[in-house]
Amino acid sequence: MPEFLRLxxxxxxxxxxLRAFPAEPTVGRELVPTTEALDRVLAEPITAPxxxxxxxxxxxxxxxVRAEDTYGASASLPAYLxxxxxxxxxxxxxxxxxxxxxYLVHTGGMVPQGADAVVMLxxxxxxxxxxxxxxxxxxxxxxxxxxxxxVVPGERILEAGIRLRPQEIGGLLALGxxxxxxxxxxxxxxxxxxxxxxxxETDPSPGQVRDINSHTLAAxxxxxxxxxLLGGILPDHFETLEKAVRAAHASxxxxxxxxxxxxxxxxxxxxxxxxxxxxxxLIHGLSIKPGKPTILGVAGRVPLVGLPGxxxxxxxxxxxxxxxxxxxxxxxxxxxxxxxxxxxLTGNVPSEAGRDDYIPVRLEASPEGWLAEPVFGKSNLIFTxxxxxxxxxxxxxxxxxxxxxxxDVEPF
Amino acid sequence: MPEFLRLxxxxxxxxxxLRAFPAEPTVGRELVPTTEALDRVLAEPITAPxxxxxxxxxxxxxxxVRAEDTYGASASLPAYLxxxxxxxxxxxxxxxxxxxxxYLVHTGGMVPQGADAVVMLxxxxxxxxxxxxxxxxxxxxxxxxxxxxxVVPGERILEAGIRLRPQEIGGLLALGxxxxxxxxxxxxxxxxxxxxxxxxETDPSPGQVRDINSHTLAAxxxxxxxxxLLGGILPDHFETLEKAVRAAHASxxxxxxxxxxxxxxxxxxxxxxxxxxxxxxLIHGLSIKPGKPTILGVAGRVPLVGLPGxxxxxxxxxxxxxxxxxxxxxxxxxxxxxxxxxxxLTGNVPSEAGRDDYIPVRLEASPEGWLAEPVFGKSNLIFTxxxxxxxxxxxxxxxxxxxxxxxDVEPF
Numbered sequence: 001m002p003e004f005l006r007l008x009x010x011x012x013x014x015x016x017x018l019r020a021f022p023a024e025p026t027v028g029r030e031l032v033p034t035t036e037a038l039d040r041v042l043a044e045p046i047t048a049p050x051x052x053x054x055x056x057x058x059x060x061x062x063x064x065v066r067a068e069d070t071y072g073a074s075a076s077l078p079a080y081l082x083x084x085x086x087x088x089x090x091x092x093x094x095x096x097x098x099x100x101x102x103y104l105v106h107t108g109g110m111v112p113q114g115a116d117a118v119v120m121l122x123x124x125x126x127x128x129x130x131x132x133x134x135x136x137x138x139x140x141x142x143x144x145x146x147x148x149x150x151v152v153p154g155e156r157i158l159e160a161g162i163r164l165r166p167q168e169i170g171g172l173l174a175l176g177x178x179x180x181x182x183x184x185x186x187x188x189x190x191x192x193x194x195x196x197x198x199x200x201e202t203d204p205s206p207g208q209v210r211d212i213n214s215h216t217l218a219a220x221x222x223x224x225x226x227x228x229l230l231g232g233i234l235p236d237h238f239e240t241l242e243k244a245v246r247a248a249h250a251s252x253x254x255x256x257x258x259x260x261x262x263x264x265x266x267x268x269x270x271x272x273x274x275x276x277x278x279x280x281x282l283i284h285g286l287s288i289k290p291g292k293p294t295i296l297g298v299a300g301r302v303p304l305v306g307l308p309g310x311x312x313x314x315x316x317x318x319x320x321x322x323x324x325x326x327x328x329x330x331x332x333x334x335x336x337x338x339x340x341x342x343x344x345l346t347g348n349v350p351s352e353a354g355r356d357d358y359i360p361v362r363l364e365a366s367p368e369g370w371l372a373e374p375v376f377g378k379s380n381l382i383f384t385x386x387x388x389x390x391x392x393x394x395x396x397x398x399x400x401x402x403x404x405x406x407x408d409v410e411p412f
Numbered sequence: 413m414p415e416f417l418r419l420x421x422x423x424x425x426x427x428x429x430l431r432a433f434p435a436e437p438t439v440g441r442e443l444v445p446t447t448e449a450l451d452r453v454l455a456e457p458i459t460a461p462x463x464x465x466x467x468x469x470x471x472x473x474x475x476x477v478r479a480e481d482t483y484g485a486s487a488s489l490p491a492y493l494x495x496x497x498x499x500x501x502x503x504x505x506x507x508x509x510x511x512x513x514x515y516l517v518h519t520g521g522m523v524p525q526g527a528d529a530v531v532m533l534x535x536x537x538x539x540x541x542x543x544x545x546x547x548x549x550x551x552x553x554x555x556x557x558x559x560x561x562x563v564v565p566g567e568r569i570l571e572a573g574i575r576l577r578p579q580e581i582g583g584l585l586a587l588g589x590x591x592x593x594x595x596x597x598x599x600x601x602x603x604x605x606x607x608x609x610x611x612x613e614t615d616p617s618p619g620q621v622r623d624i625n626s627h628t629l630a631a632x633x634x635x636x637x638x639x640x641l642l643g644g645i646l647p648d649h650f651e652t653l654e655k656a657v658r659a660a661h662a663s664x665x666x667x668x669x670x671x672x673x674x675x676x677x678x679x680x681x682x683x684x685x686x687x688x689x690x691x692x693x694l695i696h697g698l699s700i701k702p703g704k705p706t707i708l709g710v711a712g713r714v715p716l717v718g719l720p721g722x723x724x725x726x727x728x729x730x731x732x733x734x735x736x737x738x739x740x741x742x743x744x745x746x747x748x749x750x751x752x753x754x755x756x757l758t759g760n761v762p763s764e765a766g767r768d769d770y771i772p773v774r775l776e777a778s779p780e781g782w783l784a785e786p787v788f789g790k791s792n793l794i795f796t797x798x799x800x801x802x803x804x805x806x807x808x809x810x811x812x813x814x815x816x817x818x819x820d821v822e823p824f
Binding site: 107311379 | 446447450464465466467471473499500501502503504518519520521522557561562563569570577578579580581582583585586587588590606607608609610612613615616617618619620621622623624625627628629630631632634635648672673674675676677721723727748749750751752753754775782789791793794795796797798800801802821822823824
C-alpha cells in the first residue's frame with residue numbers, strides 16, 4: 001500500500017474509524033466497591049431503591065410547626081405555640097405536632113409528623129419554658145426538605161456509560177449502594193518499533209535512542225482510563241513485527257504500534273496492520289501537523305492505531321485517537337467537553353490551508369490575562385512538549401494566526 | 413467564638429490562610445521509578461546528564477551531504493555525488509562523508525561525520541550504482557537535528573514542584589533517568605461529624621442519614637493527588653471530637669472536619685479546631701454560596717478545614733480550599749489554569765451583591781454551541797451535583813446573570 005494516497009481530514013478520519021468499531025463495548029464488566037469506583041465507567045443504569053432524603057428534614061435551625069398556626073404572625077402580634085420538646089439529631093420526635101404546637105429542630109434533623117414548615121430561630125422567641133413566640137408566618141413546606149425531594153424511589157438516577165465522579169460516589173452511597181457494576185479498563189497494547197530504539201534503562205550505543213513512546217503513551221492511556229500493556233520494542237523486521245502484533249491483537253482491546261520514522265518502516269507497519277482482519281486499514285495519512293503518517297484501522301472487534309515515531313506526533317495523535325477509542329470500547333458515553341484557556345498569542349504562527357495544525361504553547365500570566373507563547377522546535381522533539389502547557393488547534397480553513405490574536409488553549 | 417462575626421470574601425480568605433502555611437512542603441520525599449511517576453510532584457530539579465539527541469540525526473529520508481557540494485544544484489544541472497553507502501538505523505556509518513560524497517540515511521538515523529545537511533529523497537535521483545544526482549541545494553544544517561538541539565548537558569530541564577505529565581515521563585526516560593525523587597502524597601484526614609450520620613453500608617433508622625461527605629471528599633482528595641485517611645463518623649460530643657481531631661492532627665498533613673449542619677454543631681467544630689495550636693482558626697465564615705459556614709485555620713504545620721455538612725457545600729468548598737492546600741503542603745508549584753467551557757445560560761440566575769456564588773449547571777450541545785442550564789435544588793442535595801456537569805462562578809460585584817448571557821463553566 002503506497003503511503004498517503006489521500007490525506008484525510010482528522011475529523012472525518014475519526015468519524016469513519018469510530019463507525020467501524022463494534023456497536024457495543026468490547027470490555028467485560030466487574031463489580032467493585034463504590035468507594036473504589038472513582039473515574040470508572042458505570043456498566044448498568046442505576047435506579048433509586050429508596051427516596052432521598054428518606055424523611056422530611058429541617059433545612060434550618062428553628063421550630064417545626066403547622067404553617068396555618070403561624071398565619072398573620074408578626075413581631076408585634078406573635079403567634080404563641082406550645083413547645084412540646086426537641087427533636088435530637090438522628091432521632092425521631094417522641095410525638096406529633098398538633099394544632100398550636102411546635103418542636104425545636106436542628107438543620108438536617110427530622111421534622112415531626114404533623115408539622116409542615118419550620119420557622120427559623122431568628123424569627124422566634126422562646127419566652128416561657130414551654131411556649132415559643134412566632135414572629136413571622138411560614139408557608140407550608142417552608143424550610144423543609146420533603147422526603148424524596150432529591151430522589152424518588154424507582155427514579156433512574158444514573159445511566160450506563162457515565163464516568164463516576166466524587167458526587168456520583170456520594171449519591172450512590174447515600175442510597176446504600178455500596179457495590180457497582182463497572183466496565184473493565186480497556187487493555188491497550190503498545191508496541192514500539194525501530195532498529196534504533198533501545199529500552200530506556202539501557203545505555204544507547206551511537207546511533208541508538210532510548211524508547212520514549214512506550215512510556216508517554218502508557219501514561220496517556222492510564223489517564224484516559226485504559227490499562228496499558230507494553231509490548232516492548234520490535235526491530236524493523238516484517239515477520240517479527242507481524243507475530244508481535246498478532247499476539248497483541250489476540251489479547252487486548254486496542255492495538256497501538258508506533259512506527260519507525262522512515263517511510264519504509266511506516267509502510268511495514270501499515271502492511272502488518274492490514275493482515276489482522278476485516279475491515280483492516282481504513283485511513284493512512286491525515287491532513288494534520290504534527291502526525292501526518294497516522295494509520296487507523298479495525299480488525300474484527302479491535303481498533304488499530306499506527307502512530308508516527310516522532311514523540312510529539314505520537315502524543316498529539318494519541319490524544320485525538322486513542323483517548324476516544326478507549327472511551328468507545330470501554331463503554332463511556334460522550335462526556336463533558338474539555339475546558340479551554342483563553343489566551344493571547346505572543347507570536348505569529350504559520351499554518352497551511354487545508355491542514356489541521358496543533359501548536360504547543362506555554363502559558364504565562366499577565367495583567368491582561370493569559371499569554372500563549374508558541375513553543376517552536378523544528379523537529380518536534382520531546383522537550384518541545386515538556387516546555388509547553390497546552391496546544392492551540394488551527395482548523396483547516398485558517399491560514400495561520402497573528403500575534404495578539406485570542407486563542408483557546410487546550411491544557412495538557 | 414460566635415459564628416460569622418465577619419464573612420470574609422473567599423479570595424481574601426484563601427490568601428490569608430495560605431500565608432499561614434509553612435513556607436516549605438511538609439511532606440517527605442520518596443524515590444520512584446520514572447515509569448510510575450505520572451502525576452507525582454517532582455521534589456528536586458533535574459539537570460540533563462547528556463545531550464538530546466546524543467548524535468546528529470536525519471530529519472528526513474535522504475542523502476547526508478556536505479552542503480557546499482550542493483550549491484547551485486538543480487534538476488537541469490544536478491550535482492553528482494559519490495554514494496558511499498547507507499547508514500542503517502541504530503548504527504554508525506562505516507566512514508566519513510568527504511568532499512563529493514553522500515550517504516543514504518533514514519529519518520531518525522545518524523548523520524555521518526563530515527556531512528552537515530541531508531537532501532530529501534524527493535530532490536535526488538539515484539542514477540548509477542554508486543552515484544546520486546542532487547537536484548536542489550542544501551543549506552548547512554538543513555534536515556539535520558544537531559546533537560543537543562533538544563537539550564544540552566547541564567541544562568536545567570525540570571524544576572522541583574512540577575507535576576509529571578506523560579511528556580515529562582518521556583523526557584526523563586529519553587535521558588536515561590529511570591528513578592526520580594518525588595514528594596509523598598499529602599495525607600488528608602477526613603472526619604465526619606453528626607449524631608444523625610451513619611456509615612454508608614448500614615441501614616439508617618428514621619432520622620439518620622448515610623455518610624456522604626467522607627467519600628466525596630476522599631474522591632476529591634485522591635483526584636488532587638492526596639492520600640485520604642478516613643477518620644470515621646463522630647458524634648456531636650466535644651471530648652470525643654477533640655480526641656479524634658488531635659489524633660488526626662498528629663498523623664496527617666491536612667485535617668478536614670465536616671461539621672454537623674446545625675449552628676451548635678458547627679460551633680463545636682470551630683472550638684475543637686481552635687485547640688490544636690497556633691495560629692489556630694483564622695477564618696470563620698465566607699461570603700460565598702454555597703459554603704458560608706466554612707472554617708479555615710492552621711495549627712503548627714497542619715492546615716485545618718471545617719466544612720459545612722451539606723454535601724454540595726462541602727464539595728464546592730473542598731475544591732476551593734483542600735485542593736490548593738494539597739498542592740501547597742505537597743510541594744506542587746502553581747499549575748496551568750483549569751480550562752473553562754464557554755456556554756450560553758438558559759435561565760436567569762439570581763445572586764446577592766458582595767457574595768461569590770457557585771451555580772451548578774448542566775451542559776447541553778446546541779447548533780450554536782454549548783448551553784448551560786442551571787440545576788436548581790433549594791437545598792443543595794447531592795443529586796444536584798450528580799445532575800450537573802460543572803459550575804458557573806458569579807463574582808461578588810455581579811448581581812445575577814440573565815438567560816442568554818455567555819458564561820465560563822468550570823467542568824467538574
